[in-house]
Amino acid sequence: MKKIWILFLLMMTVLFVGAQSLLPVPEWTNTPAILKGQIIGYEKNAPEMRVQTFAYMPYDDLGTITAEIHEDGSFRMEVPMYATRQGYYFRIGPWYGILVLTAGDSVSVTLDLKSGMPGEEYSLECRGPLAELNNELVRCSTLDIWKSYRNVHNKVSPMSPADFYDSVRKYYHDLALQADSMDLKPITKEWLKLHFQSDMVNVLLLPEKLVNTENLGEDFLRRVTSEVGGNTLMQAYSAQLPTVVNRYEYAFFGDSLFVDQIRRKGDNLAARGYNSDVITDSTNQMRWRYTFSLLGGEQGVIQDAIRGNYYSVILSQDTPLTEKELKSLSQLENASIRNYFQKKNERLKQTLEERKRKRNKQFVFQETTAKESEKFLAEITKKYAGQVILIDFWGTWCGPCRQAIKDFKENHEKLSQKGLVTIYVTDELSPEAVWKNMAAGMPGVHYRIEETLSNEIFSQYGLTGWPSYLIIDKNGHLIYKKTAFREDELVETILRAIDEDVKK
Incomplete structure (x- = not known):
């Protein structure tokens, strides 16, 4: 049985690594790339009419980058790069997929919305470095071969880590064989296998409900790192290296036995x-x-x-x-x-x-003597009576909170111009010096309250985590209370409350 398993591993190595790479080996870099092009048939108000990517490095999170689209449909976007050659997910009008960029160079694309029949997938034409690869990635972007293991096996019963490992390896082995049988150029097949390898690591290290235990165990983790790998800059091609790094960190630090050791060490x-x-x-x-x-x-x-x-x-x-x-x-x-x-x-x-230099012009630090949730909210409601109030519960330590504030920036500016008052509330878990540094870049009113008060507020209003939001209308009524950032819901609720007097 051991010999059969070793033979299987050798076959996997050949399938996923290959004898000699057709893709140039990337190197680390800080030199950006350029994506430019034109959308033929561009209409400003058409659905999904944007050019956008999420700049996500293996070691930093830069957020969403959106290019300005001119009236003639042309656009140009500077894209940060951590590798000399790197895949990125892009939204270009109604098209969505991966393109491979080259640091210090530009990829040009044309999306023709006037060609084709209704219901057909819009296709991109790519020019520039690795154009042959990019055009084939566009051509096969809608095939079933992209389906992750989790999408296909989302209804299976939880299994042991060992059985889960074997099942995942077999699934991606079969996908690699399927790629080999397709009418694609060798360089595209090699890229697909890199993508499968990244996806395999991501699934193995975050099985969620697919395994019957909370801890995967050190043996499982060592098996993934030694047999599946992904610890190479070639994974930059797949557009998934940042996620692979995140999964490794999450899996290692998610080991509850190890976390207990760290806690005991700190104590x-x-x-x-x-x-x-x-x-x-x-x-x-x-x-x-x-x-x-x-x-x-x-x-x-x-x-x-x-x-x-x-x-x-x-x-x-x-x-x-x-x-x-x-x-x-x-x-x-x-x-x-x-x-x-x-x-x-x-x-x-x-x-x-x-x-x-701008202190107290765009933001205000407030103090409160309130010790109870109702008195705290009553204090805010009284101070800003007759205005729509958004209360954002966030923490300096909370990544999703910080990302939500970034993502909400454009809509927040527009809503503030319409009269929205924003109250940012954190508690003692946010160090005071850090809080003041961060709050100084967030226009609004800022409170740092006692942890016991934040716990009481969360309990009273059914808030289960950070970030959380409350919205109070002009009459002082609480009209929204939810945990997690849902931008469309927030904007819709706030606009409805702001426009209340107009409709009357």
């Missing part, structure tokens, strides 16, 4: 009188040693990205790096990631200086 250091900085450094080192041991060593693409994520988390909270952190960053062997965060740190410092 032990705290009991011995060590400060929070020492505790954080110690537990971070413990996390990294555990992660790198599972990955088979300290060197690799995923290891570099995880090191970069450490600085990303700090800077995402609008907190410049300390001298100690800058020193550790300067010792990072990956020059591309090192330079990226050194420049980002300098930009943040300039931004914070700019905010100091």
Whole structure:
């Protein structure tokens, strides 16, 4: 049985790696690429008429990038790159799919909305580097071969980690064989197999309800890293490397036994009188040693990205790096990631200086003596009587909160011009210095309340996590209370409340 399994692994290696790559091997970079083109038959108010991508690095999250579309349908977008050749998901009008870009170069596309019959898929024509590959990716973008294991097996009974592992490997092995049998150029088949490999890692490391245990266990994780891999910059082609890195971090730090060890380590250091900085450094080192041991060593693409994520988390909270952190960053062997965060740190410092000069013009820090949820909301309602109020419960430590604030920025500006008052509420879990840095870049009214008060508010209004939102109309009535960011719902509810007097 062991010989059969070894033979199967050898077959998988040939299928997914191949004898010699037709795709140029990427290198780390900070040089952007350009996507430009034209939408023939462009109509500004037509549904889904936008050019957009989500800039998601393996070591940083840059958010959504949207290109301006001119009246003639032409557009141009500068796209950040972490690799010299890299796949990106794009929305170009009604078309959605992956294109491979080259750092320092441009890909030109044409989307003709006037050609074809109603109901047919619109097709993109690509020119520039790797045009042959991009045009074939467009051509096969609607095939069933893209279906993830989870889409096909979403109704199966939970299985053991070992059976789940074998089932996933077989599914993607069969997909690779299917790709080989298709009328596609060899370079496209190679790209598809890289995409399958990334998707396989993502499924294995986040099985959700497909396995019958909460902990996958170290043996399972080591098996994934050693046999399936994905720890190579070739995965940049697949547009999934950032997700692969995220899955590895989530799986490793989601091991409850290991998390308990870290918690005990932190508690032990705290009991011995060590400060929070020492505790954080110690537990971070413990996390990294555990992660790198599972990955088979300290060197690799995923290891570099995880090191970069450490600085990303700090800077995402609008907190410049300390001298100690800058020193550790300067010792990072990956020059591309090192330079990226050194420049980002300098930009943040300039931004914070700019905010100091504008202090109290766009945002207000408020204090409250309220100890009960009803009194706190009554205080806000009284202060802004006759106005529509959005209360946004967020935390400096909360990634989804920060992303929601970014995503809501455009609509928030428009609604504020119509008279919306926004109250941002955080609690003591957000460090005060970090909160003030971040709040200074968020136009609105800011409260930092006691944790006991935030817990009471959440309990009273059925809020289950961060971010959460309350909307109060002009008459002081609570008309919306929900956890999680739902932009369309928020905009619709706020506009309806603002327009209430107009309709009367």
